[in-house]
Amino acid sequence: MPAISFQSVCKTYAASRGAKSPATPLKALDDVSFDIEEGEFFGLLGPNGAGKTTLISVLAGLSRATSGRVLVHGSDVQADYAKARRLLGVVPQELVFDPFFNVREALRIQSGYFGIKNNDAWIDELLESLGLADKANANMRQLSGGMKRRVLVAQALVHKPPVIVLDEPTAGVDVELRQTLWQFVAKLNKQGHTVLLTTHYLEEAEALCSRIAMLRTGQVLALASTSELLRSASSNVLRFKIDGELPPALATEARVTGRIVQLPAHGALEIERYLAAVREAGLKVEDVEIRKADLEDVFLEVMATEKGKKWQMAI
Numbered sequence: 001m002p003a004i005s006f007q008s009v010c011k012t013y014a015a016s017r018g019a020k021s022p023a024t025p026l027k028a029l030d031d032v033s034f035d036i037e038e039g040e041f042f043g044l045l046g047p048n049g050a051g052k053t054t055l056i057s058v059l060a061g062l063s064r065a066t067s068g069r070v071l072v073h074g075s076d077v078q079a080d081y082a083k084a085r086r087l088l089g090v091v092p093q094e095l096v097f098d099p100f101f102n103v104r105e106a107l108r109i110q111s112g113y114f115g116i117k118n119n120d121a122w123i124d125e126l127l128e129s130l131g132l133a134d135k136a137n138a139n140m141r142q143l144s145g146g147m148k149r150r151v152l153v154a155q156a157l158v159h160k161p162p163v164i165v166l167d168e169p170t171a172g173v174d175v176e177l178r179q180t181l182w183q184f185v186a187k188l189n190k191q192g193h194t195v196l197l198t199t200h201y202l203e204e205a206e207a208l209c210s211r212i213a214m215l216r217t218g219q220v221l222a223l224a225s226t227s228e229l230l231r232s233a234s235s236n237v238l239r240f241k242i243d244g245e246l247p248p249a250l251a252t253e254a255r256v257t258g259r260i261v262q263l264p265a266h267g268a269l270e271i272e273r274y275l276a277a278v279r280e281a282g283l284k285v286e287d288v289e290i291r292k293a294d295l296e297d298v299f300l301e302v303m304a305t306e307k308g309k310k311w312q313m314a315i
């Protein structure tokens with residue numbers, strides 16, 4: 001039985017956010033179907049507005065699908081909400097917390113919500129593993145944003161859920177917390193917990209996830225193992241630094257970060273063509289290298305797929 005099963009999930013919002021009248025309905029999820037097996041570390045990727053948070057809200061029972069259904073270990077998240085909810089630990093994207101309690105109290109209250117008494121041994125382990133041990137008695141209001149995020153993770157895990165859902169847990173957090181968080185989540189995954197992660201950090205997804213779904217405008221465009229996705233990249237990448245603006249003919253194909261330019265390189269002729277065009281534009285080229293495509297290259301390739309046409313890796 002899959003840990004999570006999304007079955008033809010559609011979600012239409014009555015009016016798109018910020019839309020002027022007449023309000024147009026917005027299809028945030030368009031027939032999303034896939035399973036996540038028990039013990040997987042699964043990545044859900046997509047640009048802003050792709051529908052990732054909507055899919056997680058439907059999974060967590062916080063939002064109702066317009067049609068289709070979602071099962072967690074076989075329990076329907078609507079029809080059997082309490083059972084499905086107990087199997088899930090959801091770390092939300094937004095920092096929501098109760099300002100009146102200290103960290104330990106907040107975790108005890110959350111345990112009580114799931115009917116768990118005497119949970120202090122596990123709470124201590126969570127505090128220790130997430131670098132929160134010295135903040136146990138601090139009021140939630142006094143914590144920095146990063147520390148609050150750690151508490152949200154601890155709250156989501158307080159009932160030892162078999163399925164852990166993390167919605168952009170590392171957005172805006174420092175390197176130390178990322179490492180602490182990933183070590184801990186990887187340990188839980190090794191122990192058999194299923195993990196569903198959404199992130200905009202494709203390096204993290206590449207390093208952590210064994211399988212990935214890529215979503216755009218509510219549709220799954222690609223779904224494959226991380227290694228299959230990386231193998232499917234249509235080219236290597238030519239990377240170099242320049243001291244001016246890239247000629248427009250190349251700019252449309254390039255990924256540019258400051259002075260660094262990266263272009264898909266299918267062969268020697270293409271590489272020569274790129275470098276010639278840059279020199280003709282009077283630019284100085286430095287630090288030229290050819291590297292294998294990474295997940296970000298594959299992601300950009302998938303997202304550039306024509307609307308309505310499924311990508312080659314599609315299910």
Ligand SMILES: Nc1ncnc2c1ncn2[C@@H]1O[C@H](COP(=O)(O)OP(=O)(O)OP(=O)(O)O)[C@@H](O)[C@H]1O
Binds near residue numbers: 013049050052053054
């Ligand atoms: N409550 C709502 N009412 C109307 N439209 C909504 C609502 N919530 C989300 N949307 C719209 O649904 C689409 C999907 O949004 P969603 O937040 O699920 O995307 P996302 O992939 O999580 O994006 P991000 O990476 O920015 O978090 C967007 O177009 C968004 O504006």
